[in-house]
Amino acid sequence: MKRRAPTKPTQTGVLSLRIDLPQGRIGPGKIRLLEAIDSEGSISAAGRALGMSYRRAWELVDAANRLVGEAVVLTSPGGKHGGGARLTDAGRALIADFRLIERDAQHAVQSQLAALVRRTGPRSA
């Protein structure tokens, strides 16, 4: 839906979360990469889409695998940087869990964020 509110369309506070688990940290970087792998169909294309080196993308996938305790991405051979990749069920579950936690946390503190926005910012605004 195209809708441009005439006044203060972005005057809300938006949370971004990192979750520290006993075995590591998961945050927007790894989650966005997994989402990009899902849409792009390869780790290299996902990395490119996010302006990330292939090496960095692999490191994040590897970290996500270790965090979850099983593979979150399955790759198929295809030469150097050329193979396809897709998410496993565990990878999809991780994304879904993270996005739900993010949404619920945002919702829980929405009124506090709105109050913080009202109290801060340029006094001339």
Add this chain to the structure above:
Amino acid sequence: MKRRAPTKPTQTGVLSLRIDLPQGRIGPGKIRLLEAIDSEGSISAAGRALGMSYRRAWELVDAANRLVGEAVVLTSPGGKHGGGARLTDAGRALIADFRLIERDAQHAVQSQLAALVRRTGPRSA
């Protein structure tokens, strides 16, 4: 209180939040610095306590000032890097707001975090 739980004392997920406001982002880095300024009484000592350069500490204070729209720290003269510093009411309010939002968000998703911890991690654990 010294207490070492025998089993899984840290087996919970802990959130850390960044809040994107229209005028900038506030996260644990700036908040911890302001808390350190409050306890240390100077920007340089606070930076040192956090392993941060004086320049970096000043940049974060400056960013926090702009974010809030007024000074969050008052400094008194004292020579190069030597002046004292204390929080303003606005600075204290920012810390209190952030920590409360963090606590409420954590509480809101506590059971989801616990479920995520149970589903992830080394399979041998």
